[in-house]
Amino acid sequence: MSKKAQLLEAIAGKNRGLLATEIDNVRVLSAIQQLEDCNPTPKPVEAKDLLEGNWRLLYTTSKGILGLDRFPLFKLGQIYQCIRTAEAKVYNIAEIIGLPFLEGIVSVAARFEPVSERRVNVIFERSVIGLQRFFAYNSPSQFIQQLESGKKFPALDFGIENREQNGWLDITYLDEDMRIGRGNEGNVFVLAKEKY
Numbered sequence: 346m347s348k349k350a351q352l353l354e355a356i357a358g359k360n361r362g363l364l365a366t367e368i369d370n371v372r373v374l375s376a377i378q379q380l381e382d383c384n385p386t387p388k389p390v391e392a393k394d395l396l397e398g399n400w401r402l403l404y405t406t407s408k409g410i411l412g413l414d415r416f417p418l419f420k421l422g423q424i425y426q427c428i429r430t431a432e433a434k435v436y437n438i439a440e441i442i443g444l445p446f447l448e449g450i451v452s453v454a455a456r457f458e459p460v461s462e463r464r465v466n467v468i469f470e471r472s473v474i475g476l477q478r479f480f481a482y483n484s485p486s487q488f489i490q491q492l493e494s495g496k497k498f499p500a501l502d503f504g505i506e507n508r509e510q511n512g513w514l515d516i517t518y519l520d521e522d523m524r525i526g527r528g529n530e531g532n533v534f535v536l537a538k539e540k541y
Contacts, residue, residue, distance in 0.1 A: 348383060349523065352376040356404040356535060361424065363411055365404075373404060377525055377533060381517045388462035389516035389524075393430040396516075399485050400426045400524055400536035407532040410439070413451060419443035425485045426536060433457050435467065436492065438485050440477070448477040454492055457514075464515050485539075 346354070355376040359365045365373065386392050402424035405411065414421035422440030429435075433456050441449035452473045457465040473480075473492070482488055514534075518525035526534045 348376070348380045352380050352535070359404060361402055361411070362405050363414055363421070370406060374533065377535065381525060384518045386519040389519040390459045390462050390465060392519060395519050395521060396428050397430045398428060399539040400428065401539055402426065402534065403537050404535040405532060407528070407534070413439055413441065419449070427485050427489055436485070436489050438488060446478060450475060450477055450480060450482055450488070452488070460513070463517065464513055466511065466513050468511050
């Protein structure tokens with residue numbers, strides 16, 4: 346079994362980390378380390394064609410992301426990180442599911458600045474939180490087009506001025522359909538590229 350298959354097996358059934366025990370996390374982190382050791386892209390920040398696209402979160406240790414699932418009557422749907430390399434932009438989009446007509450979106454737009462061949466600084470610029478129906482939400486790409494057009498939404502839509510919330514991300518593994526990153530708060534992220 347390949348190291349990539351071993352990682353996918355380790356994260357299977359863990360609901361992006363929501364259902365992971367401490368023992369599960371140890372097993373997953375070990376599989377991640379083994380895969381990182383054979384990263385086929387030694388300079389991932391320069392591999393713009395591989396980085397570009399919409400990435401769906403498969404697993405994370407981020408309590409900030411996993412905490413979105415703790416609201417009564419709501420559950421965490423799909424989570425995307427959409428990278429637009431030409432604009433040096435990244436869009437984090439979490440779909441919130443729950444009662445009919447109350448499905449939501451939690452989104453943060455940021456720009457990134459390469460600081461090494463595998464690290465980028467992330468500068469958060471805008472946050473949008475609201476109901477999917479107010480955005481006519483269909484997909485991450487369609488939502489990003491609305492954001493990039495400068496559209497204001499009938500929701501919580503605000504600029505982010507607090508620079509203390511900025512961070513960095515190391516891209517520790519990258520191939521044509523999987524990306525692994527490690528953030529400044531010690532969190533790990535495993536993502537799969539969406540095929541459209």
